[in-house]
Amino acid sequence: MGVGGRWLCDPHRIPRIVQEREDNGGQGCLIYSVSPLGDLKFEFDIRKRLGNELCEIHVFDNSKHYDSYKLLDMENVHFHPWALEGSTKLSSARHFMTLQETIETLGHRKRVIDVFKIDCERCEWESYNDWFNSDVVMMQILVETHGE
Secondary structure, eight states: OOBTTBOOSOGGGHHHHHHHHHHTTOOOEEEEEEOOTTOOHHHHHHHHHHOTTTEEEEEEOOSTTHHHHTTOOOTTEEEESOEEOOTTSOOSOTTEEOHHHHHHHHTOTTOEESEEEEOOTTHHHHHHHHHTSSSSEESOEEEOOOOO
């Protein structure tokens, strides 16, 4: 069933692509995982397949599950207590950020996101335009859609 139950195109190619990028002065592997709601099968599986050191993984989750992540000691995995929202529908709650705010907060401007996985129970509809209008390049987008 793919990586952690998700289909990922040619995960075996990621180490080679990242090495070529680094050899040409670029930065290493970067993965964003939005709203896993406590289910980290994808993150554990991709680390197992690619190794602990290859990819920097950022997990964004403002749900009740966030506190359980603090118990995990996962090398190169960073947990953030906010979810994604679209730039056209900003909330006043700061447990949400737009993709661009997230990129700037984490210092990821002009980076390549090798895998962007999002399963946020409808925020995909509010934020999808931002995926293509931000200061990053996304190589693969894994999205689970919900409703309209």
